[in-house]
Amino acid sequence: MKYSNFFLPTLKDVPSDAEIISHKLMIRAGMIKQSSSGIYSWLPLGLLVLKKIEHIVREEQNRAGAIELLMPTIQSSDLWIKSGRYDDYGKEMLRITDRSGREMLYGPTNEELITDIFQSHISSYKDLPKNLYHIQWKFRDEVRPRFGVMRGREFLMKDNYSFDLNEEEAKKSYDIMFKAYIKTFIRMGLTPISLRAETGPIGGNLSHEFQILAKTGESTLYYDKKLESLNPENIDPNELQSFYAAVDDQHDEKNCPIQKKDLKISKGIEVGHIFYFGTKYSEKLNAYIQDQDGKNIPVHMGSYGIGVSRLVGAIIEANHDEKGIQWPTSVAPFKLAIINLMSDDQDCATKSMEYYDYFMKNEIEVILDDRICSVGKKLSDNELIGIPFQIIIGKRDLKNGFVEFKNRLNNKVEKIKVDDVTNFINNKLKI
RNA sequence: CGGGGAGUAGCGCAGCCUGGUAGCGCACCUGGUUUGGGACCAGGGGGUCGAAGGUUCGAAUCCUUUCUCCCCGACCA
Incomplete structure (x- = not known):
């Protein structure tokens, strides 16, 4: 690409509404332009990086055996009413009425849709396990969008959903994704720290969040220093999940299970979150399969998210100096x-x-x-x-x-x- | 959603208190001189001052309403 043919509007002054460093740099480097609060156009340079990140995410998903499909951004309210989340999601869900008065919504996530797709095509244990994903724009009408693409209302997310016969099998799927996540973030030149997490409104009983280290991160992390030097070729999810890691409000110095010399404290940014939630949606949305005994049982599910657009900001937070961005080569718009x-x-x-x-x-x-x-x-x-x-x-x-x-x-x-x-x-x- | 702040040229800002028809820097255009760290000289283009209403002979400036954006907090991927 010749600069003279490209579209790369760099700025000397920072627009006054940017606060954090990645937001400032993304605007100054001509990567994004704000369209509304929490909604951005991706200019050519920004799009190149976004695609690079998307590509790495996709490769690692495929490598881990997940199958890509693409679900729509606009969904009908029907399935959400069935799952009970149409009311639960509240004002954060952007609701739209189409010309014939049907209630539609801009999807904030896809558990309902994917479960519906699954249940209409799969009914035998022989077809399990399945792990389906897509990389699609989501919309959550945040009470307070901020920090540029780090906390936008419209954002690009990779989300996938695993379907298994029972909890034991589901944990296997969970661990495969766990490992894929660690590898994905390391490939982007980041240091991922996995933390046992609350399951929140998605529900369920097993969940990890993935933070990446950045001096400017919002959360303070306390973790075993072994987490800083993982070999991506040799990851044992169970071992890794046993390492100590906690955010500041969960960390208790007195009861910390590891020695002080092994404990590191750094700032982090959340870029991924995985859940195992059992049969919560399969029961409500009728995703039953027949097991070996011919019995109908609800399928066990997990969901796994990576904030693709957020990663652009997160990578900059982790890789910059006073003069600008320092792209890790794997995600650089140009080498x-x-x-x-x-x-x-x-x-x-x-x-x-x-x-x-x-x-x-x-x-x-x-x-x-x-x-x-x-x-x-x-x-x-x-x-x-x-x-x-x-x-x-x-x-x-x-x-x-x-x-x-x-x-x-x-x-x-x-x-x-x-x-x-x-x-x-x-x-x-x-x- | 509570608290605070801001909307004036593409970007950053001044002017507002004390009303008199809009200015600075950067960017942009033309010509010339430059060329190893955001160059210089000269000339030039670009604004219904967020919107609506009101007060006034006259409103960017005063009053009312409204929209948008940002920050802090709570909340959340």
């Missing part, structure tokens, strides 16, 4: 930025185009800053948007046969011989 400092210098332009063509041909996600503007603006804009690897081409160094390489993740700069650039970058990208 590489080629910054031509002297757009109207023939040598600089030729050299940057040469690199650009090479990386485009090799399918490296690259953005070429070919804008005609001052050096300072280019460098600071590129710091702001946080592309992890940057090649900076200027007249001064090019004359001597060098360009600069900048690693935005640690801000280290080194000079590279012009002929070594492609190999150098290829090696960096392999890691």
Whole structure:
């Protein structure tokens, strides 16, 4: 992508209604534009990141055996009346009346719909287990939306639903998702901390929430330091669930089961939540299956959510400095930025185009800053948007046969011989 | 939902107290000079001052109503 063809409206000043750092940076980096309170348009750069996150979530879900489908955003009130949640959800549910007076709603979650889909097609234990998911926009009319996409009213969520014969099988499904969640967040360059959680209005008896560490997080976490250095290739959900982790109001220093030297305290942001809730919805929505004895029993269910759009903000909260965003490479909108400092210098332009063509041909996600503007603006804009690897081409160094390489993740700069650039970058990208 | 704050050019703000027909910085356009850290000079475009009503000869400014947005708290993925 050439910067001059892209749509990337960066801002020097922060709009006054942004408070937290990720919100400010997302606006300044031209990732989002607010449309109403808690509702945002995703501009091209923001959308690229959102898609990256969505892609990782999808891959890990598929790998864990979940099957993707897509349910609508607008639902009829019927199923919600059956489940009893039409009244329970209250004002947080956005209700709409269609032209013939039917009561509709913008889905805040999908337990009802998925249970209905399940029950109309599956009736035998032989078809279990099943785990279905979708990645779809939700709407919850929050009393107080805030913090940009971290707590929007409209938000993108991955939610899936497991169906099992009994509690024991359901726990297996639960653990598979538990493991998939840890892997998902680690792949995004985050440090996930799993906590035993209250089940809340979704109900049930087993639940974990997943927080990621960020200095600016809202909750204070107390946890076993072992949780900070998990090997994603080797996760044992049961072992992991036995590690100590608690939010501040659950943590009691006197009764803490682990030694002080193993206890870490950090701030966190919640990005995922999983529940096992047994037969709560299957009974109400008639999702019964026949077991081996031909007996009709309600199916055991779990639901699992990841806040995809919230993760964009959360990743920024965990990865930024005073100059801007520092994208982990796995979610970066571009892997590489080629910054031509002297757009109207023939040598600089030729050299940057040469690199650009090479990386485009090799399918490296690259953005070429070919804008005609001052050096300072280019460098600071590129710091702001946080592309992890940057090649900076200027007249001064090019004359001597060098360009600069900048690693935005640690801000280290080194000079590279012009002929070594492609190999150098290829090696960096392999890691 | 309780408490607080704010709506004036794309963004950030001043003007409001004390009424006289709107200004600054950035951004944008034109020309020129620049070019390794958000450049400089000159010229230029852009506003029914959130909306409605009222007071007044005259309202961004005073009064009333209303809408929107933000912050703190409670609540929640």
